Amino acid sequence: QVNLLQSRAALVKPGASVKLSCKASGYTFTDYYIHWVKQSHGKSLEWIGNINPNSGYINYNEKFKGKATLTVDKSTNTAYVELSRLTSEDSATYYCTRGSTGAYWGQGTLVTVSS
Amino acid sequence: DIQMTQTPSSMPASLGERVTISCRASQGISNYLNWYQQKPNGTITPLIYYTSNLQSGVPSRFSGSGSGTDYSLTISSLEPEDFAMYYCQQYDSSPNTFGAGTKLELK
Numbered sequence: 001q002v003n004l005l006q007s008r009a010a011l012v013k014p015g016a017s018v019k020l021s022c023k024a025s026g027y028t029f030t031d032y033y034i035h036w037v038k039q040s041h042g043k044s045l046e047w048i049g050n051i052n053p054n055s056g057y058i059n060y061n062e063k064f065k066g067k068a069t070l071t072v073d074k075s076t077n078t079a080y081v082e083l084s085r086l087t088s089e090d091s092a093t094y095y096c097t098r099g100s101t102g103a104y105w106g107q108g109t110l111v112t113v114s115s
Numbered sequence: 116d117i118q119m120t121q122t123p124s125s126m127p128a129s130l131g132e133r134v135t136i137s138c139r140a141s142q143g144i145s146n147y148l149n150w151y152q153q154k155p156n157g158t159i160t161p162l163i164y165y166t167s168n169l170q171s172g173v174p175s176r177f178s179g180s181g182s183g184t185d186y187s188l189t190i191s192s193l194e195p196e197d198f199a200m201y202y203c204q205q206y207d208s209s210p211n212t213f214g215a216g217t218k219l220e221l222k
Contacts, residue, residue, distance in 0.1 A: 044215045044216050045202060047211040049210075061209070063210070093157060100211075101161070102149050105159045105160075
């Protein structure tokens with residue numbers, strides 16, 4: 001069965017960076033784009049971007065350019081999003097999802113930015 | 116960016132009731148529209164893809180319809196587990212965008 005297992009919650013200091021992971025299993029990793037989505041507390045969902053694990057092609061939401069960097073490691077079937085220069089505005093839950101139809105979602109990773 | 120206007124923002128309803136949630140796109144999205152359910156613990160469950168296709172394992176009381184700019188999610192007879200947040204998402208053009216959500220509450 002398809003599963004997207006995300007890394008555990010992170011507490012990070014302002015100005016620092018954090019790299020979140022999403023380990024895929026149960027399907028051929030290179031067959032589907034991985035998308036990343038942000039949800040601030042009590043708010044709706046924002047699409048950060050997506051990455052083609054086969055070609056490495058990346059499409060970012062302009063809003064997140066310079067903030068998020070998407071990568072994959074095909075050897076471990078893992079997708080990553082690195083968030084840089086963190087502020088309180090980056091405190092949120094981050095989800096990975098598979099493909100445009102969004103058929104599978106990770107459980108989410110809570111990032112808290114606090115000194 | 117395509118704006119997704121989702122209505123209502125909250126909806127009190129009763130068990131067994133039929134409810135409809137609407138989503139209007141700021142431009143045509145060619146049926147590239149998904150629906151999701153989110154529970155208070157954050158778990159997101161995909162319900163519908165490409166306007167009207169039920170995701171695997173989703174009960175048949177959920178259905179989707181629409182075209183052009185107007186789309187809707189209908190639950191034919193509310194069960195206790197259906198009281199949750201619901202979001203629409205367009206994936207016709209980048210960036211993909213979501214509606215603000217509808218909170219389905221027990222009346």
